[in-house]
Amino acid sequence: MDALIELFISTAFVASTLRLAVPLMLAATGEVISERAGILNIGLEGMMLMGAFTAVIGADLTGSPWLGAIAGAAGGAALASIHGVIVIRWAGDQVVSGLALNLGALGLTTYLSRKILGTEQTEVAHFEPVNIPILSDLPFFGPTVFGQSPFFYFAIAMAGMLSWVLFRTRLGLAWRSAGEDPDALDSVGVSVARTRWTALLVCGAMAGLGGASISLAQLFTFIENMTGGSGFIALALVIVTRWRPLWAVGVATFFASADALALRIQALDVVDIPFQISLMIPLVLTLVMYGFAARAGRSPAALGRSWLKS
Amino acid sequence: MTSKRDALGLVLLGRESFVVSAVIILGLLLSLVMLAVTGADLGEALPALLSGSVGDARAIEETLSQSVPIMFVGLGVAVGLRAGLFNIGGEGQIYVAALAGIVVSQWLPVDVPVLAVALLLVVGFIAGGIWAAAAGWMRAYLHMNEVITTILLNGIGFLLASWAIHGPLRDRDGGGFPWSEKIGEPFRLPILDIGPLTMPSGFLLALCAAVIVWIFLDKTVIGVELRTLGDNRDAAAYAGARVPLLVIVAMGCAGALAGIAGVVELSGSQERLSDFFSPGYGFTAIAVALVGNARAGGVVLAALFFGALTAGASSMERIAQVPASTSLVAQAIIVALLVVARSERLGRWVRARRQLAAALDGQVT
Numbered sequence: 001m002d003a004l005i006e007l008f009i010s011t012a013f014v015a016s017t018l019r020l021a022v023p024l025m026l027a028a029t030g031e032v033i034s035e036r037a038g039i040l041n042i043g044l045e046g047m048m049l050m051g052a053f054t055a056v057i058g059a060d061l062t063g064s065p066w067l068g069a070i071a072g073a074a075g076g077a078a079l080a081s082i083h084g085v086i087v088i089r090w091a092g093d094q095v096v097s098g099l100a101l102n103l104g105a106l107g108l109t110t111y112l113s114r115k116i117l118g119t120e121q122t123e124v125a126h127f128e129p130v131n132i133p134i135l136s137d138l139p140f141f142g143p144t145v146f147g148q149s150p151f152f153y154f155a156i157a158m159a160g161m162l163s164w165v166l167f168r169t170r171l172g173l174a175w176r177s178a179g180e181d182p183d184a185l186d187s188v189g190v191s192v193a194r195t196r197w198t199a200l201l202v203c204g205a206m207a208g209l210g211g212a213s214i215s216l217a218q219l220f221t222f223i224e225n226m227t228g229g230s231g232f233i234a235l236a237l238v239i240v241t242r243w244r245p246l247w248a249v250g251v252a253t254f255f256a257s258a259d260a261l262a263l264r265i266q267a268l269d270v271v272d273i274p275f276q277i278s279l280m281i282p283l284v285l286t287l288v289m290y291g292f293a294a295r296a297g298r299s300p301a302a303l304g305r306s307w308l309k310s
Numbered sequence: 311m312t313s314k315r316d317a318l319g320l321v322l323l324g325r326e327s328f329v330v331s332a333v334i335i336l337g338l339l340l341s342l343v344m345l346a347v348t349g350a351d352l353g354e355a356l357p358a359l360l361s362g363s364v365g366d367a368r369a370i371e372e373t374l375s376q377s378v379p380i381m382f383v384g385l386g387v388a389v390g391l392r393a394g395l396f397n398i399g400g401e402g403q404i405y406v407a408a409l410a411g412i413v414v415s416q417w418l419p420v421d422v423p424v425l426a427v428a429l430l431l432v433v434g435f436i437a438g439g440i441w442a443a444a445a446g447w448m449r450a451y452l453h454m455n456e457v458i459t460t461i462l463l464n465g466i467g468f469l470l471a472s473w474a475i476h477g478p479l480r481d482r483d484g485g486g487f488p489w490s491e492k493i494g495e496p497f498r499l500p501i502l503d504i505g506p507l508t509m510p511s512g513f514l515l516a517l518c519a520a521v522i523v524w525i526f527l528d529k530t531v532i533g534v535e536l537r538t539l540g541d542n543r544d545a546a547a548y549a550g551a552r553v554p555l556l557v558i559v560a561m562g563c564a565g566a567l568a569g570i571a572g573v574v575e576l577s578g579s580q581e582r583l584s585d586f587f588s589p590g591y592g593f594t595a596i597a598v599a600l601v602g603n604a605r606a607g608g609v610v611l612a613a614l615f616f617g618a619l620t621a622g623a624s625s626m627e628r629i630a631q632v633p634a635s636t637s638l639v640a641q642a643i644i645v646a647l648l649v650v651a652r653s654e655r656l657g658r659w660v661r662a663r664r665q666l667a668a669a670l671d672g673q674v675t
Contacts, residue, residue: 042457082646086646086649086650086653087649089655090649090650090653090654090655090656091653091654091655092649092650092652092653092654093649093652093653095396095457096596096600096645096648096649097646097649099398099593099596099645100641100642100643100645100646100649101642101646102593103593103597103638103641103642103645104638104639104641104642104643104646105642106635106638107635107636107637107638107639107640107641107642108635108638108639108642110633110635110638111348111633111635111636111639112348114633114635115348115349115633229461229465232458232461232462232465235458235461236458236462239458274473274476274477276469276470276472276473276476277469277473279465279469280465280466280469280470283462283465283466283469284466286462287448287459287462287463287466290454290458290459290462291448291452291454294452294453294454294455295452295453306653306654308654308655308658
């Protein structure tokens with residue numbers, strides 16, 4: 001019993017849950033926006049990896065983690081703009097383009113990191129946890145929840161803001177129309193291509209920041225393939241959110257708690273489970289969550305369909 | 311009549327092989343530009359690329375050997391694509407099948423080489439097939455997108471194999487490495503001598519698989535049904551095809567071929583299962599299937615090309631210190647260009663030019 005309490009009700013568990021949730025929140029929120037506008041972005045993983053890489057380069061060159069984070073967002077958005085050229089400008093296949101971007105990002109970051117950073121992992125300027133005054137003095141989980149990296153607060157703020165934009169503004173209405181009925185959007189004189197471009201660039205920047213949150217707030221350096229499939233997890237979680245940005249915060253946190261639990265079981269040696277099996281738990285959980293969501297939810301009608309003005 | 315169209319290059323533009331060749335050449339050129347811009351010594355890298363892929367008998371064997379797994383998996387991806395399904399799960403299917411292969415080879419130590427290899431192929435076929443058919447089932451009955459489920463199943467399959475070789479299947483005398491024991495002698499596929507060259511026998515098996523896939527897709531009832539499914543799902547259902555069953559069969563076939571890739575790689579090349587067993591064959595195979603236009607013959611040629619690229623890239627890393635990961639970038643550029651080449655906008659543009667050409671012809675005659 002003590003062991004169980006130790007597992008769940010500990011600041012270490014909450015801390016690792018929130019830490020693991022942040023990259024997923026950022027990437028999943030971005031993907032929600034892009035998919036709402038009709039663009040399926042399988043390249044999310046590649047954009048996270050690219051963001052993690054450019055963030056480290058930016059932080060290394062400028063000595064500022066903030067400029068590093070901006071470089072991370074720019075790296076993700078740059079990759080997203082390649083996707084945009086292929087699927088919006090040329091109306092190419094969205095799944096294949098995304099897969100190519102994942103492959104390219106893996107190859108390019110591996111190649112360039114060896115060229116630029118060398119094989120030794122140098123620690124770069126990074127983010128320290130930010131304690132929110134007063135709130136971080138709250139008892140129990142106060143110091144944990146309100147003593148996270150800036151990415152954590154930014155992820156929640158962005159989910160809230162993008163939720164407001166998506167459901168309460170003209171731009172959000174345009175995004176949703178581009179994903180549901182692009183012909184209708186076009187018929188009222190709004191450019192479908194431009195609308196989709198904005199959503200896709202938001203997605204790329206958010207994914208880039210998600211990657212940057214791993215490199216600048218967790219590991220402080222770049223490691224080959226360091227996102228290790230987070231982007232694919234985020235992609236599946238988007239379906240569980242049923243395409244609502246604010247839900248991305250909750251779903252990512254729930255998923256991360258399972259992930260954290262698996263890690264804690266490992267660390268505490270409560271039960272003798274091989275680490276590969278505990279790493280499997282979050283993947284199986286994602287499949288199960290997706291399975292339930294797939295029956296209940298309905299994706300945006302024009303998701304994955306290219307649209308050209310005739 | 312056709313002279314004017316030929317002059318405009320439009321007949322060629324419509325031909326798939328021309329498009330693919332142009333894409334590959336452009337993709338390779340862009341990759342070289344990237345290497346040059348980032349300061350690689352092309353004078354050293356290019357000869358290394360060529361000598362490592364086609365330079366001598368040893369290089370050619372390496373190219374053939376690299377093309378075997380991606381040919382099998384690529385044929386599987388092609389079967390899926392023809393049925394309108396995307397099997398991204400090659401990695402997981404390879405690992406699960408190789409794991410099953412190791413288990414069965416230790417469990418049933420068959421002594422007759424031919425029987426042993428046949429058993430191994432059947433095991434790989436079944437294990438990979440089941441792993442992928444699960445994704446087919448989720449697609450057919452739970453409406454889960456196979457792109458996402460197969461990606462998740464990749465992770466699960468890899469971890470399953472990794473657990474086995476760190477745990478129960480670990481070679482106790484393996485020099486401390488977490489890998490399985492070598493697969494038994496009778497289960498191994500030999501290297502064949504043909505004249506001055508040597509060739510892994512897995513390559514012959516892969517060619518046989520290509521012929522079987524071609525017959526299956528083009529000459530059998532179920533193959534035609536699968537293609538109808540890919541062309542128009544509603545029409546297939548209307549024509550009385552059992553769509554859920556076909557989806558499961560298509561994914562199962564794709565996985566079975568990836569499974570064979572796993573056991574052939576095990577018995578013909580690596581002999582042990584390790585955490586580094588597949589350096590992304592499942593993903594390269596997607597490029598293979600797309601470049602091969604999801605046709606058996608195209609897949610064979612594309613697998614040879616990407617096999618040569620992989621073999622050449624690793625020699626580039628050895629000789630010219632250019633990281634082999636550049637071959638991933640080349641693959642990505644080629645696939646991205648191919649998407650553009652087959653995009654709706656370009657298709658529209660080509661059709662418009664054709665009409666223009668036809669109109670011009672009309673004026674001349």
